[in-house]
Amino acid sequence: MALFDSLGAALVGVMGAIYPDGTLWRPTVTEAENGDSSVTFAPEAVKVQQDDCTEAMRGQEGYTDKDVRLIILMRNGTTVIADPTTDCQVTAAGRRWSISNISADPVSSHWVMRGTPV
Secondary structure, three states: OHHHHHHHHHHHHHHOOOOOEEEEEEEEEEEOOOOOEEEEEEEEEEEEEEEOOOHHHHOOOOOOOOOEEEEEEOEEOOEEOOOOOOOOEEEEOOEEEEEEEEEEOOOOOEEEEEEEEO
16 A cells, blocks of 8 residues: 555656646535524645546536536645545636545545536
8 A cells, every 4th residue: 555655646746746726625514503504615725637527427417518527636745635525616727616426546646526517
């Protein structure tokens, strides 16, 4: 496993220099005493590449022709990014996306996910 971790870190080091900056938005739900709730999003800097969806993504439930593939590096410099969830959102290329179908590569360098416009 240490070999994969080292390989993943090396890939992120190379790709981090060319991947565009983006933002991962992590939600926090606040419950009020009256039962209402509100959601706020905390920003986290990431490196993210936007690309066309794969054929597999196009076959997934809920796919639209406006969806994209997002590739997010698991580290931003020396900072390790905590796993995103489908409750998170991502800003890439000036647009905000809800995310689904998150998968990680075997060497822990990046996540691949489908983005749907918010």
